[in-house]
Amino acid sequence: MKKILVPTDFSDHAFNAVKAAASIARKTNAELLLLHIIELPQEAMDAIKPGHDIPEIMFFKQWAEKRLSETSLSPELNGLNVSQILLLGRTVNKVAEAAADNNVDLIVMGSHGASGFKELFVGSNTEKVVRHSDVPVLVIKNEETEIKMERVVFASDFIVENKASFVNALNFFRTSNVKPHFLMVNTPNNFKPTHVAEKFVADLLKEFDMTEYEFSIYNDLDIEKGILNFSERVNADLIAMGTHGRKGISKFLNGSISEDLVNHSSRSLLTFKI
Missing domain, CATH: 3.40.50.620 (HUPs)
Structure with a gap:
């Protein structure tokens, strides 16, 4: 395994996925790719023209860049090869795009367990990512951060x-x-x-x-x-x-x-x- 992609919205459950992915990366010497997607309504996406920076989007972009940097410097990721990816678009499409563009071997996502996905992926986005991903998807439940694969x-x-x-x-x-x-x-x-x-x-x-x-x-x-x-x-x-x-x-x-x-x-x- 060479590359592990971890989509994050910076919630606690997303960070559990980051820690779980880090444990796998240490065992396999894989690179960790942290992905954050700024998802806008379709009408806002249609209004964006190439070469034009919308102040609101720039604010979220700067905030996301700061949070990605903070996450990559977390003690849990010390000693790992960590890269950051920030994309603008629809969650499902951009997760697939990031996985394909970076030739990842595994996608790791966080969830609430029995209550379903509420923070990282909302509604049908969850099933679409799982259904349509061409690479394996590991769904981390609750606060599980050390993934065992013995059974x-x-x-x-x-x-x-x-x-x-x-x-x-x-x-x-x-x-x-x-x-x-x-x-x-x-x-x-x-x-x-x-x-x-x-x-x-x-x-x-x-x-x-x-x-x-x-x-x-x-x-x-x-x-x-x-x-x-x-x-x-x-x-x-x-x-x-x-x-x-x-x-x-x-x-x-x-x-x-x-x-x-x-x-x-x-x-x-x-x-x-x-």
Whole structure:
């Protein structure tokens, strides 16, 4: 891992993400990129002409630059390679732009946990960043600042439409020395016998040359409850899942389940584009 991007609005929850990203950067010798986005209403964006400085925007720009500098000089970041990025625009677009322009390996964001994202990303911005990011997104819950990856539950239906992208998730586990615990949730409406599921997953992972892993099948009333209850049972450090962009969180997670998991889980989450 070479670069970690951390969007921040300078709230306490955003700073928890900064500290968590710093702990990962120390272990991987990665560069930390602090990103702040000055988001304006569309009408204000349309009114801005190239070469013209609006006093109000300049005030926020100077304030943001000062806060970015203060954050980068925090004791928690001592000894790390830290860069600062300040952008003007819509949050979702600019996070993706910053990630692409700087070739980042991971995006780390902060959240309130069960109450959802309220300070760093408001409303649909959260799900859009998670759904559309082409790089993994780590969502830090509550005040968790030291991320462990000893027990990572990767929930999936293992129906992989784009196998090359699935390899990216597995490569992330390998480079991070993670032995994933793969999870398939059985529900009354989508039930697979244990022996069928075990053979299917074993054959699939063998194709990807994945040998160091655990696999479990968990029966529950719905996918979200199954993931949360199983993760609680094994005391998971992290929940990982795949996203299909505009299609939501994987093929097996439909409708609002993706949002519910992000908002309701007390554990941090790691999402991959598949």
